[in-house]
Amino acid sequence: MATPPTPRPTDSGDPQPVLEAQGIRKQFPGVLALDGVALRLFPGEVHALMGENGAGKSTLIKVLTGVHPADGGTILVDGRPHVFADPLQAQQAGVSTVYQEVNLCPNISVAENVLIGREPRRFGLIHWSAMRQRAAELLTELDLGLDVTSLLGSHSLAVQQLVAIVRAVDVSAKVLVLDEPTSSLDREEVAQLFTLVRRLRDRGVAILFVTHFLDQVFDLCDRVTILRNGRLEGEYPIGELTPVTLVQRMIGGELATLDQLSVRAHEEAAQRATSEPFLQARRLTRTGSVEPYDLDIHAGEVIGLAGLLGSGRTEVARLLFGADSADAGEVSIEGRKVLLRTPRHAIARGIAFCSENRKSEGLVGELTVRENIVLALQAARGWTRPLSRTKQDELARHWIQALDIRPGDPEAQVRHLSGGNQQKVLLARWLLTAPRLLILDEPTRGIDIGAKAEIQKLVARLAGEGTAVLFISAELEEVLRLSHRIAVLRDHRMVATLTNDDTVTPERLLTTIATGADS
Amino acid sequence: MTTQPAKSEAVGGIGRRLAGHRLLWPALILLALLLGNLAFHHDFFSVRVRDGHLYGSLIDILQFGAPLTLVALGMTLVIATRGIDLSVGSTVAIAGALACGHISTAAHPGSVATMLTAVALALGVALVLGLANGFLVSGLGVQPIVATLILMVAGRGVAQLITGGQIVTVTSAPYKMIGGGYWLTFPFAVLLATALVAFTGFVTRRSALGMLIESVGGNPSASRLVGIRAGGLLALVYVFSALCAAVAGLMISSNVSSADGNNAGLWIELDAILAVVVGGTALTGGRFSLGGTVLGALIIQTLSTTVYSLGVPPETTLVFKAFVVIVVCLVQSPVFRAKVLRRRRTTTPRSHTTAGTAPQQQEVRA
Ligand SMILES: Nc1ncnc2c1ncn2[C@@H]1O[C@H](COP(=O)(O)OP(=O)(O)O)[C@@H](O)[C@H]1O
Numbered sequence: 057m058a059t060p061p062t063p064r065p066t067d068s069g070d071p072q073p074v075l076e077a078q079g080i081r082k083q084f085p086g087v088l089a090l091d092g093v094a095l096r097l098f099p100g101e102v103h104a105l106m107g108e109n110g111a112g113k114s115t116l117i118k119v120l121t122g123v124h125p126a127d128g129g130t131i132l133v134d135g136r137p138h139v140f141a142d143p144l145q146a147q148q149a150g151v152s153t154v155y156q157e158v159n160l161c162p163n164i165s166v167a168e169n170v171l172i173g174r175e176p177r178r179f180g181l182i183h184w185s186a187m188r189q190r191a192a193e194l195l196t197e198l199d200l201g202l203d204v205t206s207l208l209g210s211h212s213l214a215v216q217q218l219v220a221i222v223r224a225v226d227v228s229a230k231v232l233v234l235d236e237p238t239s240s241l242d243r244e245e246v247a248q249l250f251t252l253v254r255r256l257r258d259r260g261v262a263i264l265f266v267t268h269f270l271d272q273v274f275d276l277c278d279r280v281t282i283l284r285n286g287r288l289e290g291e292y293p294i295g296e297l298t299p300v301t302l303v304q305r306m307i308g309g310e311l312a313t314l315d316q317l318s319v320r321a322h323e324e325a326a327q328r329a330t331s332e333p334f335l336q337a338r339r340l341t342r343t344g345s346v347e348p349y350d351l352d353i354h355a356g357e358v359i360g361l362a363g364l365l366g367s368g369r370t371e372v373a374r375l376l377f378g379a380d381s382a383d384a385g386e387v388s389i390e391g392r393k394v395l396l397r398t399p400r401h402a403i404a405r406g407i408a409f410c411s412e413n414r415k416s417e418g419l420v421g422e423l424t425v426r427e428n429i430v431l432a433l434q435a436a437r438g439w440t441r442p443l444s445r446t447k448q449d450e451l452a453r454h455w456i457q458a459l460d461i462r463p464g465d466p467e468a469q470v471r472h473l474s475g476g477n478q479q480k481v482l483l484a485r486w487l488l489t490a491p492r493l494l495i496l497d498e499p500t501r502g503i504d505i506g507a508k509a510e511i512q513k514l515v516a517r518l519a520g521e522g523t524a525v526l527f528i529s530a531e532l533e534e535v536l537r538l539s540h541r542i543a544v545l546r547d548h549r550m551v552a553t554l555t556n557d558d559t560v561t562p563e564r565l566l567t568t569i570a571t572g573a574d575s
Numbered sequence: 576m577t578t579q580p581a582k583s584e585a586v587g588g589i590g591r592r593l594a595g596h597r598l599l600w601p602a603l604i605l606l607a608l609l610l611g612n613l614a615f616h617h618d619f620f621s622v623r624v625r626d627g628h629l630y631g632s633l634i635d636i637l638q639f640g641a642p643l644t645l646v647a648l649g650m651t652l653v654i655a656t657r658g659i660d661l662s663v664g665s666t667v668a669i670a671g672a673l674a675c676g677h678i679s680t681a682a683h684p685g686s687v688a689t690m691l692t693a694v695a696l697a698l699g700v701a702l703v704l705g706l707a708n709g710f711l712v713s714g715l716g717v718q719p720i721v722a723t724l725i726l727m728v729a730g731r732g733v734a735q736l737i738t739g740g741q742i743v744t745v746t747s748a749p750y751k752m753i754g755g756g757y758w759l760t761f762p763f764a765v766l767l768a769t770a771l772v773a774f775t776g777f778v779t780r781r782s783a784l785g786m787l788i789e790s791v792g793g794n795p796s797a798s799r800l801v802g803i804r805a806g807g808l809l810a811l812v813y814v815f816s817a818l819c820a821a822v823a824g825l826m827i828s829s830n831v832s833s834a835d836g837n838n839a840g841l842w843i844e845l846d847a848i849l850a851v852v853v854g855g856t857a858l859t860g861g862r863f864s865l866g867g868t869v870l871g872a873l874i875i876q877t878l879s880t881t882v883y884s885l886g887v888p889p890e891t892t893l894v895f896k897a898f899v900v901i902v903v904c905l906v907q908s909p910v911f912r913a914k915v916l917r918r919r920r921t922t923t924p925r926s927h928t929t930a931g932t933a934p935q936q937q938e939v940r941a
């Protein structure tokens with residue numbers, strides 16, 4: 057299908073949407089993901105697409121850009137009906153997309169990733185030096201000082217995300233679609249991205265932006281389209297919304313009890329400090345990953361790990377779980393020295409770990425929700441002592457209900473679930489082993505407000521029941537709200553451990569993170 | 576993935592999960608091949624009883640397909656862990672050579688005891704070979720294709736050393752039973768293969784072995800973090816694969832009462848891999864289907880039989896096989912099916928005005 061010539065929007069009269077969708081319907085087996093959804097994108101605007109997890113944001117984007125065919129509705133590009141057969145056609149027509157699941161190739165260079173599919177050629181062969189130069193130019197535009205010849209996989213997830221964005225921007229885009237681009241970026245990287253987005257907007261590009269961070273919406277966006285349960289809730293200029301009304305419209309009706317949650321028992325924490333910790337780490341270290349640190353974790357205590365992305369938060373957790381083995385230092389559990397060389401050692405001592413990379417390190421996408429839920433328990437029993445099918449069904453049903461996992465079908469393949477529900481499956485897997493210490497690495501990243509509140513409440517409840525929790529999050533507020541104590545990391549070093557009393561404010565935490573000194 | 580409710584209900588007895596989409600296509604393909612044969616030989620489906628034994632083309636396919644089915648059975652579990660075992664052909668040859676070598680030099684070649692020690696010898700050596708593969712893969716982290724290539728090449732030589740480069744013939748009624756005998760009118764090899772498949776299915780699905788193998792193959796890093804001991808599982812599947820290959824080797828040599836270190840099981844690893852893939856287990860690991868593998872092995876065996884019975888010139892046999900395998904793989908590919916569907920629909924008038932016509936664009940993108 058050829059792209060029709062694209063008339064520039066006229067200066068006079070009504071501005072014409074560069075991309076418009078009406079009455080879009082999309083049916084997945086068992087799920088009506090989109091039902092009569094409309095969207096308008098005007099040149100030179102930043103448009104937020106909001107909705108809870110599973111509301112259909114990613115699906116809408118995929119339908120618009122030709123990943124999925126629609127089951128009904130009209131898509132207009134510059135006022136003309138248009139159907140993209142695949143994302144490449146969409147890109148050629150000026151609609152560039154960074155999908156939620158970054159799909160780059162970690163084992164080839166940054167330059168190749170940026171220009172893959174449209175490498176500069178000479179005599180029919182790839183012109184390598186031109187390619188490197190072009191990629192370097194594009195990265196510099198985004199203030200990304202990367203070696204373009206390095207392997208993509210050698211960089212952090214955040215950097216990979218930025219590379220995906222650079223890749224999308226490098227086509228003369230009229231429309232740029234970003235599906236949760238900031239979920240793995242830290243403050244500074246988000247700022248870099250926003251600068252770029254604003255620059256593109258001023259050039260007349262229409263930008264469709266999906267995020268779960270409300271402040272980013274109010275910071276950056278001009279208009280908002282809200283989806284709820286696959287339906288269009290409405291389209292609003294940002295000025296007509298406040299954070300509270302926006303959240304209300306996203307979840308409809310009952311506003312989550314986000315703010316009712318508070319951690320009362322600071323006195324308890326003081327008491328705890330004198331009792332014997334469940335786990336005690338002394339001078340624990342791994343070269344190149346984290347410098348020696350001390351940490352005590354008591355039963356019923358939530359320890360927050362704060363710090364910038366890449367400051368070593370995950371690395372601290374991985375040593376405690378045996379996911380990486382320590383070079384030096386020691387760990388005692390209930391006063392007895394233990395060696396945590398593999399995850400099995402840690403699991404046998406009641407430690408559980410939900411990785412920040414749900415897909416690559418958490419779930420087995422091909423297996424069902426039921427199988428993923430019972431996996432840790434089954435692994436601990438070994439293959440010769442199977443859980444009976446009846447028992448598995450019972451466990452799956454129980455946890456699907458307890459954590460409100462949707463869709464509630466235990467036989468659904470877990471890869472078809474939305475991020476928040478996948479996270480709940482991962483939680484269920486570990487909760488049913490009744491861990492003594494639960495390590496949660498970014499459990500609320502990339503999931504909607506409703507699910508986030510549920511997970512936060514769950515953490516508080518678990519601690520109340522005596523489970524020790526190590527809680528890692530990039531969101532300071534969340535860490536502050538949930539933790540009894542907060543360990544701050546900076547450049548792979550644990551620089552402070554603060555008892556979370558009234559004197560600990562976001563500002564004080566930020567200062568510690570930024571300067572490495574507790575003011 | 577499109578399933579056809581009407582047809583999957585027809586196969587419904589096997590269980591909804593299996594019948595839905597996993598076994599449907601391989602079963603239809605096998606059926607098509609068999610019907611194709613029927614068109615050329617009207618007695619293709621006829622099964623007679625002669626001397627208390629079953630005879631007929633279908634029985635031949637089952638009997639000659641038994642060794643391939645066994646090799647493919649072991650291969651399925653290896654592939655489910657994201658591995659591959661290229662050494663099975665050599666193991667087939669070594670097992671046959673050891674057994675026949677033992678029998679031919681034994682004091683009482685025709686005794687049951689000699690047969691049993693020959694079998695034990697072959698299985699024992701296969702166990703060691705499997706452990707070696709398993710150690711290379713899980714202990715040393717060598718890529719499976721490289722690790723098993725070593726034995727594929729060296730094993731052939733070992734088999735020839737055992738047979739002294741000759742074809743070793745044996746006369747042993749008990750040994751002949753394994754691959755060429757009959758029991759309750761059925762070929763013993765078919766019964767043995769059926770029993771082993773059923774046993775494997777029972778063990779993998781009733782214990783947690785199947786799920787843990789699928790987990791390790793589907794996502795190795797997640798499996799490590801969930802505490803699965805992948806090392807033991809990997810060693811186990813390579814040992815199992817070698818044992819299956821050894822039994823297949825016994826069958827093959829028993830059927831012809833001789834061991835040929837050069838040609839026994841030559842290229843059987845490729846047929847086995849094909850059978851697994853045709854049966855719906857992906858080379859990328861994860862979900863596996865033993866039923867699919869059996870169908871796959873029967874498809875491959877039917878093809879070989881067809882080639883002979885059609886009188887296709889032997890030199891074009893491989894080309895013919897390759898062609899059918901390509902067709903089989905295409906028919907099973909959802910992307911290809913969607914494209915063919917789209918081609919057909921484009922003949923009906925279409926409009927560009929609504930996205931509702933989009934079934935034309937049923938490309939499946941990962
Ligand atoms: N490929 C798919 N197959 C089946 N269901 C899907 C698929 N992709 C998404 N869904 C379902 O569609 C709904 C919308 O999902 P999604 O668009 O990813 O939500 P969001 O991006 O707003 O979080 C969810 O219920 C999800 O489970």
Ligand SMILES: [Mg+2]
Pocket residue numbers: 113114115156235
């Ligand atoms: Mg999404």
